[in-house]
Structures are given as C-alpha cells and as structure tokens.
Amino acid sequence: MADALSPGLAAGQGRRITRDALGIGIATGAYALSFGAISVAIGLDPLQTQALSLLMFTGASQFALVGVLGAGGGLVAAVLTAWLLGARNGLYALSLAPVLRPRGLAKVTTAQFTIDETTAMALAHPDPPAAARAAFWRTGLAIYVLWNIGTLVGALGAAAIADPAMLGLDAAIPAGFIALLWPRLVDRTMWAVAIAGAVVALALTPLLRPGLPVLAAGLVALAASWLLGRRE
Amino acid sequence: MIWAAVLAGSLGTYLLKLVGYLLPASVLEHASVRRVAGLLPVALLAALVAVQTFASGQALVIDARLAGVLVAIGALLLRAPFLVVVLAAAASAALLRAAGVAA
Incomplete structure (x- = not known):
C-alpha cells in the first residue's frame, strides 16, 4: 500500500516519517516558546518577534539577533551575527540540492525550509527519493507551524509579565545557546574551537562594543579551519 | 530601528539558504568551505554562551x-x-x- 500523500512511498515508511516529523515539530515548538518569551523580555514587540519566526525561520540566528540587540550590541552586529550563523543553511542547501532536486520556483520555497532539522531528516531517508522529499517537507511544515505557534504563545506570555529579569529569563538566554551548542561538540576539534571562541569573546568584551566580541569569535573558526587545512 | 534588523537579518539568512540551491554542487568539494561552515556555528554559539553569561555591557560579572x-x-x-x-x-x-x- 502506498502513502496517502506521496504515491512513491510505502505506507509504513510514510507513517514513520510523519511521526518523527511531528515529534521534531513539537520539540522545536517548545524551544520557540522560550524564544518568543526571551525576545519580548529583551524589548522586541510581539509583532517583531513573530516576524522573525515567520521570515527568518532559523532558530540560532533568531536567538542571536535578539541576544546581541539585548546586550546593547547594535543593529549591524546583531544582523551580522545572525547572517554568520545562518551561513550553514547554505551548505545544507548544497547537500540537499541533488537529493530533493527542486526546479525553478520550487527552489524559492524549498530554501526557506532548509534548516538543521529538515536537512537531517531528508538526508536520513535517502531512499527512495520520495522518502527524502516527504521527510523534508513534513518536518519543515510541522516545525514551521509549531515554531510560529510557540513563538506567539511565548511572546504574548512574556508581554503579560511585569519584570522578566526576576523570572531568570536573562539566564535562559545563555542556556538556550548552550543547548544549541551541545550537540555540535562531537570531538576535540569542536571543543577546542568552542573554548577558543568563548575565551576570545570574553577577552574582547571590555575592549569592544557589545556584539563585536561575538563576531570576533567567528575569526576563531576561520583560523581553526586554516590550521586544520594545513595539517591535511 | 529594530524592524530594520529584523528585515535585513531575515533577508540575508534567506538568501544564504537560497544560494545553496543556485550554486553548482562542486562547491561542496572544497574541504575549506565544509570546514568553515561546520566550525562557524560552534565558535559563535560558544562566544554567545560566554558573553550572555558573564557580560554586563562591557564589564564582566x-x-x-x-x-x-x-x-x-x-x-x-x-x-x-x-x-x-x-x-x-x-x-x-x-x-x-x-x-x-x-x-
């Protein structure tokens, strides 16, 4: 029997993909709840917060943009940090292009849904191609809907609270970043880059305007890449 | 002013997603491209953790x-x-x- 939505796919595999997609969507929806609350606590209004989830739709960049703005980093540093963190999505798109094969205008919509989770799901189901496409789109749509609902609820919830600092929301910001960082610390190189990035940012904090120390840590990644390239 | 950051940030991150579908696949063969894209989020997220934990303006607390x-x-x-x-x-x-x- 074939999957109801995707004829090229067996019903059992289709069901498993849908179940996994919903599970990922619910987990990221919970994350969006904290994003919405933190963004409003920092000073964005609920509409700006929602616009980020609808338009930017890539969690680490959204979190970084509001985090740098909240730390007094200014618009340029906030935008640059969001861009640099979003650069990896372009690499995901490169890996997904031969798998999903979007043509013409489909590239425009496929691009918006190209994030960590959809890439992982699509690449985990390479065969048949219909499975990769189903994994990508079901995960993407589940996350998009729940991410935006989570953002709305979190933003409106925080807007109703008088003093977010008393609730420890300022501690929730680094906790959110460390939860994003954690799964990437897979080997010694990643740990070394992470520690170097943190040390560089802290060392430059008293010297540079807020926001710039984080951007300077991006240079650590370039230096580490160059060193690794020389070793090969 | 915040709207400018929201819109410019969103446009840039979207174009970064899109460019991957427009470039030839051979870009992936450059090991340095893959390396930098993997290391950038680690360095930036670690820096964000450190700064958001210890920085208060330009002071460390x-x-x-x-x-x-x-x-x-x-x-x-x-x-x-x-x-x-x-x-x-x-x-x-x-x-x-x-x-x-x-x-």
Missing part, C-alpha cells in the same frame, strides 16, 4: 546567570529536552535572586 548556565549543563548531561534545560536555568537564577543569594 558573575551573577545568577552563571548558576543558571551550570544548571543547564547539568540538565544537558541528563539528556533533558530543550525546554527543560531553559526552564531549569531560568528557575534556578530566579530562585537565587529571590533568596537574595545572587544579583
């Missing part, structure tokens, strides 16, 4: 946020889901402040 981050690391070691990690961090910082132990 130790306050309730550090306790929150340590609790978050504990929760991650216990494989807690994202929302639990964030809530545990916020709750522990709030408790320390309510108890008057930390600023």
Whole structure:
C-alpha cells in the first residue's frame, strides 16, 4: 500500500516519517516558546518577534539577533551575527540540492525550509527519493507551524509579565545557546574551537562594543579551519 | 530601528539558504568551505554562551546567570529536552535572586 500523500512511498515508511516529523515539530515548538518569551523580555514587540519566526525561520540566528540587540550590541552586529550563523543553511542547501532536486520556483520555497532539522531528516531517508522529499517537507511544515505557534504563545506570555529579569529569563538566554551548542561538540576539534571562541569573546568584551566580541569569535573558526587545512 | 534588523537579518539568512540551491554542487568539494561552515556555528554559539553569561555591557560579572548556565549543563548531561534545560536555568537564577543569594 502506498502513502496517502506521496504515491512513491510505502505506507509504513510514510507513517514513520510523519511521526518523527511531528515529534521534531513539537520539540522545536517548545524551544520557540522560550524564544518568543526571551525576545519580548529583551524589548522586541510581539509583532517583531513573530516576524522573525515567520521570515527568518532559523532558530540560532533568531536567538542571536535578539541576544546581541539585548546586550546593547547594535543593529549591524546583531544582523551580522545572525547572517554568520545562518551561513550553514547554505551548505545544507548544497547537500540537499541533488537529493530533493527542486526546479525553478520550487527552489524559492524549498530554501526557506532548509534548516538543521529538515536537512537531517531528508538526508536520513535517502531512499527512495520520495522518502527524502516527504521527510523534508513534513518536518519543515510541522516545525514551521509549531515554531510560529510557540513563538506567539511565548511572546504574548512574556508581554503579560511585569519584570522578566526576576523570572531568570536573562539566564535562559545563555542556556538556550548552550543547548544549541551541545550537540555540535562531537570531538576535540569542536571543543577546542568552542573554548577558543568563548575565551576570545570574553577577552574582547571590555575592549569592544557589545556584539563585536561575538563576531570576533567567528575569526576563531576561520583560523581553526586554516590550521586544520594545513595539517591535511 | 529594530524592524530594520529584523528585515535585513531575515533577508540575508534567506538568501544564504537560497544560494545553496543556485550554486553548482562542486562547491561542496572544497574541504575549506565544509570546514568553515561546520566550525562557524560552534565558535559563535560558544562566544554567545560566554558573553550572555558573564557580560554586563562591557564589564564582566558573575551573577545568577552563571548558576543558571551550570544548571543547564547539568540538565544537558541528563539528556533533558530543550525546554527543560531553559526552564531549569531560568528557575534556578530566579530562585537565587529571590533568596537574595545572587544579583
């Protein structure tokens, strides 16, 4: 029997993909709840917060943009940090292009849904191609809907609270970043880059305007890449 | 002003997603491209953790946020889901402040 939505796919595999997609969507929806609350606590209004989830739709960049703005980093540093963190999505798109094969205008919509989770799901189901496409789109749509609902609820919830600092929301910001960082610390190189990035940012904090120390840590990644390239 | 950051940030991150579908696949063959894209988020996220934990403007301070981050690391070691990690961090910082132990 074939999957109801995707004829090229067996019903059992289709069901498993849908179940996994919903599970990922619910987990990221919970994350969006904290994003919405933190963004409003920092000073964005609920509409700006929602616009980020609808338009930017890539969690680490959204979190970084509001985090740098909240730390007094200014618009340029906030935008640059969001861009640099979003650069990896372009690499995901490169890996997904031969798998999903979007043509013409489909590239425009496929691009918006190209994030960590959809890439992982699509690449985990390479065969048949219909499975990769189903994994990508079901995960993407589940996350998009729940991410935006989570953002709305979190933003409106925080807007109703008088003093977010008393609730420890300022501690929730680094906790959110460390939860994003954690799964990437897979080997010694990643740990070394992470520690170097943190040390560089802290060392430059008293010297540079807020926001710039984080951007300077991006240079650590370039230096580490160059060193690794020389070793090969 | 915040709208400018929201819109410029969103446009840039979208174009970065799109460019991957427009470039030839041979770009992936450059090991340096893959390396930098993998290392950038690690360096930036670690820097964001450090700055958001210790920085207050341009000063470095130790306050309730550090306790929150340590609790978050504990929760991650216990494989807690994202929302639990964030809530545990916020709750522990709030408790320390309510108890008057930390600023």
